[in-house]
Amino acid sequence: MSTFNPRKALLGLAAPLLALLVAFLVTSAILLALGDPVVEVWQTILSWPRPRQLVQIVNGATVYYLSAVAVAVGFRMNLFNIGVDGQYRVAAFAGALFAGQAWFPGPLNVLLTLVVAMVAGGIWAGIAAYLKVKRGISEVISTIMLNAIATGVVQWLLLKVAVKQPGSNTISTPPIPESSQLDGLALIPGASNKVYTLIILAVVVGVAYWFFIGKTRFGFDLRATGQSETAAVASGVKVPRMVVSTLVISGALAGLIGMPLLFGQDHSYGTTFQAGLGFAGIGIALLGRNHPLGIAVAALLWSFLDVQSNALQIRAGVASEVVFIIQGVILFAVVIAYELIRRADVRLEQQRVARELAGTRSDAPSVEGASA
Amino acid sequence: MSVPGSGSRHLRPDPAPGPGRGVVAITAAAPERAADPAASENAVELEGITKRFPGVVANKDISFAARRGTVHALVGENGAGKSTLMKILYGVQRPDEGTIRVDGREVHLASPSDAIDAGIGMVFQHFQLADNFTVLENVVLGAEKLHGIGDGARREIRRISDAYGLDVDPDALVEDLGVGARQRIEILKVLYRGAKVIILDEPTAVLVPQEVEELFDNLRELKSEGLTVLFISHKLDEVLSVADTITVIRRGTTVDTVDPASVNARQLAELMVGAELPTPQTEESTVTDRVVLRTEDLVLAGLGDSRNVLDGITLTIHAGEVLGIAGVEGNGQAELVEVIMGMREPTSGLVFLGDTDISDWRTREIREAGVAYIPEDRHRHGLLLEAPLWENRILGHQTEEPNAKGFIINAAGAKADTERIVKEYDVRTPSIFVKAGSLSGGNQQKLIVGREMSHEPKVLVASHPTRGVDVGAQASIWDIIRKARRDGLAVLLISADLEELIGLSDTIEVILRGRLTGTFDPDTVTAEDLGAAMTGAAAPAAAPDAAPDAAPAAAPDTAPDAAPAAAPDAAPPAGDPPTDHTGDVEESR
Numbered sequence: 001m002s003t004f005n006p007r008k009a010l011l012g013l014a015a016p017l018l019a020l021l022v023a024f025l026v027t028s029a030i031l032l033a034l035g036d037p038v039v040e041v042w043q044t045i046l047s048w049p050r051p052r053q054l055v056q057i058v059n060g061a062t063v064y065y066l067s068a069v070a071v072a073v074g075f076r077m078n079l080f081n082i083g084v085d086g087q088y089r090v091a092a093f094a095g096a097l098f099a100g101q102a103w104f105p106g107p108l109n110v111l112l113t114l115v116v117a118m119v120a121g122g123i124w125a126g127i128a129a130y131l132k133v134k135r136g137i138s139e140v141i142s143t144i145m146l147n148a149i150a151t152g153v154v155q156w157l158l159l160k161v162a163v164k165q166p167g168s169n170t171i172s173t174p175p176i177p178e179s180s181q182l183d184g185l186a187l188i189p190g191a192s193n194k195v196y197t198l199i200i201l202a203v204v205v206g207v208a209y210w211f212f213i214g215k216t217r218f219g220f221d222l223r224a225t226g227q228s229e230t231a232a233v234a235s236g237v238k239v240p241r242m243v244v245s246t247l248v249i250s251g252a253l254a255g256l257i258g259m260p261l262l263f264g265q266d267h268s269y270g271t272t273f274q275a276g277l278g279f280a281g282i283g284i285a286l287l288g289r290n291h292p293l294g295i296a297v298a299a300l301l302w303s304f305l306d307v308q309s310n311a312l313q314i315r316a317g318v319a320s321e322v323v324f325i326i327q328g329v330i331l332f333a334v335v336i337a338y339e340l341i342r343r344a345d346v347r348l349e350q351q352r353v354a355r356e357l358a359g360t361r362s363d364a365p366s367v368e369g370a371s372a
Numbered sequence: 373m374s375v376p377g378s379g380s381r382h383l384r385p386d387p388a389p390g391p392g393r394g395v396v397a398i399t400a401a402a403p404e405r406a407a408d409p410a411a412s413e414n415a416v417e418l419e420g421i422t423k424r425f426p427g428v429v430a431n432k433d434i435s436f437a438a439r440r441g442t443v444h445a446l447v448g449e450n451g452a453g454k455s456t457l458m459k460i461l462y463g464v465q466r467p468d469e470g471t472i473r474v475d476g477r478e479v480h481l482a483s484p485s486d487a488i489d490a491g492i493g494m495v496f497q498h499f500q501l502a503d504n505f506t507v508l509e510n511v512v513l514g515a516e517k518l519h520g521i522g523d524g525a526r527r528e529i530r531r532i533s534d535a536y537g538l539d540v541d542p543d544a545l546v547e548d549l550g551v552g553a554r555q556r557i558e559i560l561k562v563l564y565r566g567a568k569v570i571i572l573d574e575p576t577a578v579l580v581p582q583e584v585e586e587l588f589d590n591l592r593e594l595k596s597e598g599l600t601v602l603f604i605s606h607k608l609d610e611v612l613s614v615a616d617t618i619t620v621i622r623r624g625t626t627v628d629t630v631d632p633a634s635v636n637a638r639q640l641a642e643l644m645v646g647a648e649l650p651t652p653q654t655e656e657s658t659v660t661d662r663v664v665l666r667t668e669d670l671v672l673a674g675l676g677d678s679r680n681v682l683d684g685i686t687l688t689i690h691a692g693e694v695l696g697i698a699g700v701e702g703n704g705q706a707e708l709v710e711v712i713m714g715m716r717e718p719t720s721g722l723v724f725l726g727d728t729d730i731s732d733w734r735t736r737e738i739r740e741a742g743v744a745y746i747p748e749d750r751h752r753h754g755l756l757l758e759a760p761l762w763e764n765r766i767l768g769h770q771t772e773e774p775n776a777k778g779f780i781i782n783a784a785g786a787k788a789d790t791e792r793i794v795k796e797y798d799v800r801t802p803s804i805f806v807k808a809g810s811l812s813g814g815n816q817q818k819l820i821v822g823r824e825m826s827h828e829p830k831v832l833v834a835s836h837p838t839r840g841v842d843v844g845a846q847a848s849i850w851d852i853i854r855k856a857r858r859d860g861l862a863v864l865l866i867s868a869d870l871e872e873l874i875g876l877s878d879t880i881e882v883i884l885r886g887r888l889t890g891t892f893d894p895d896t897v898t899a900e901d902l903g904a905a906m907t908g909a910a911a912p913a914a915a916p917d918a919a920p921d922a923a924p925a926a927a928p929d930t931a932p933d934a935a936p937a938a939a940p941d942a943a944p945p946a947g948d949p950p951t952d953h954t955g956d957v958e959e960s961r
Contacts, residue, residue, distance in 0.1 A: 217770050220781050224767060227756045233715055234745065234753040235768040236736025346758070346809065353810040356802040 015341045016287065019334035026329045040316035045308045051191035053307050058195050060303030062202045062260050067281025068299055069209050070253035072290040076213055077226040077246045083128055083143025084254040085278025086150030087121040092258030093154045094120035096269030097161060099262065100174035109180040114259060118252040124150065125251020129244040139247065172270025182263040198260035205253060210292040222246060254278065283331045289338065302327065414476065415440040415569050415600035421470035423456055430456040434626050436619040443591055443601040445611040448621035449644055449701055449868045454604050458571055462494045463487035493567030495558040497574045503547040507540055511561050532563050537593045552583035556590065570594065571602045576610055588614045606701065608637040608907055620644055641700065641903040658692035659878050664862035665689040665831045670721035672707050681707045683886040689862040696877030697866045700906050704886035705866045706748060709835050713745055714738045725831065739768060744829035746820055746837045754820045757809030761801060762790040764808045765823050772827055789826065797822035798848060814845025821849055825856060832856060832863045838872060850876060870902055884908050
């Protein structure tokens, strides 16, 4: 007997493929309606990326992956950590500030910075956890508010510690020492740019996520609470404690989002540091169904669309923002499709169970079996 | 142990199902209307209504008819299938079989708006009013087309209010009004939409006694104007005081339709919980004198100023003993279980497992220490419906062998053991990888029982262990409990099924309003005695019968407490308002 079920696997793939198709059709319709060149747009987006763009796609996906896993941890417990955005900004600032002091040599500085960032993200998420457990405030509301507060707090602190970048108007934390800058990995042949070294971090996080959620007692308690809080309580799960742990872990993972950027690209936290990564993570986690591999595929797709859309203005004369329409429609379609498929799956399995039991045990005194 | 008077009080002694069963019965009780043609006689007729959900049959062959211009009560325990039936009548759910006739005309109700068109309106237990709107705005909301939203609507509201004595001011703000007034607005809303049949779902649960009297006056007004009221409740004395006809539902089917003049609360309680002749307990007592579970003066305060939900519960269970708790639902049984299982902190009092004080322990520690738990609501507390069987085998025993090795879940061990449980406890399933929600109720319950018996429990807390399961599963669950008792398990059995309680228990305690009010020996007790103690309706005449029988047989440590308390408590003084019964407990849960 095996857990693998071809019918289930097929159903699982059907939803995202269907969503992509719907996104393709809806976007085409919008382009047509506005008189934009549909064919050129798709040619540009669907052309095979050049090596340089491949590296950009992988790098973008690395950051998205970390963000989506941070969100997915909460999703598995039915917690909506909308605050990943704020958590990663607080953490990136704290990490950049710490790394910029160069208190420790090269690689040790990198490792300790990761810890500092995780602690900072965890503490920021811990505020929402405290409010939820002790005051009953929905984490959705509090994390959204904390995003706004994070923006202000980081901006204010940045002004206190900032140094001016030579030759520009932007300000930032002191740059990290060269010994701690990560040069990148030349994974893709023919590309002049390099893949973030901290793609390793994304892989480690992915494996750890798979292991802790799927294989440990903690993960079981977490998933049980997500599926039915009442059943989890009766099984002995201390739900408030789980809420705090999960939100803090989610925040700590969010703290890692900015690290590949910090060590591989920006080398400091400043006004130009990439924003909005936390929100993208929500969509990617949904698209990837909170599955460690599913999220990886979704992150690559997202990053692919981002990078490929850059050329739209030049090649097709269409604003690259059209890609947001595609991404948005994919999300809508996929959420609807997943729910439909889930219901179909539940119904089909109930029918199958009833049928098999009615077939094998005609003597069973089960009223239900006979009715199917 | 037959039930005295059974049969004689029935309107129709022969309960054979068949078309028009309810109609015939009721016509007989109302000879003055017998001349009318049957079609216009009954406002609503249900015949053979059956509704299945995957795994459960919620309603089975429900048949009854409500005469026009009467209050027709539907009574039954929680989970008996009343709410499913009401949802079917209000078009929220469609029956798999059976017909509904309104005014003699067959109707198909696919949605609440179909029901409203057919003249059926529903007042839900939880009001659906916008606090910051006026009465007028609430009433017209969604029915703007009928009389507009201005003076036309205001006139119509006044007219209805005056016609039925509802005393509703259309321009009052809802947030300024009390619960009773809000309920009258809900009734008015339904009338405004042209309902001729009004369903009231547990309407008195939220009311204080005076308001209940006012509501009943309103209901009498409504029926005198030719409207029909379907009144759902499990508070028997209220039903007896207001209803013209009572239909009893048990285990998803209509068991009888009776005339309130010919039954008393006790007989009604027996009908509700099933007072068939209990299976005589042939086995010898296995009760030892080793105390396994003991509670000392447990108190759980109610919300706000309401009375205590649990009030000084002291009980003792020995190894090899089944202690049954009888009571009408909502008298504190669920809370008692939650306190023992560590899911709720008692206000005061202690719980001992053996000699160990476990009052401060958390649920997981209590379960690890050997307290097995069969919850009352397996869907909410016993299973993860969307998880496979083998993961459900882990639930509740996440930290124990064979489910875990240290901090890692031992999936292989859990799967192997699930296969064993499926085989040993006859869980009928195609594999252990199907979702728990796909199984029938009986098989789900067998999985839970098998899981709970697999960790060498010292105590089993079993809440309604056979509710909603088929007869075959019921018998095997009873066998499992009997066998565990022989092996020295201490069992706390909570059940609404007297047959189950009498058949399995060594001692029966009755719980009423959070107190243990009587101890009975299942070998000598009659269903009537239990019914009386459960409803607090013990007539003084019945007391001498029950008391000498029960008291000496009771466990010595509980008797001094419980026995003297039973008489005064069980027979409320004449002035006691009929509502102060059970229902408000349920609200506070």
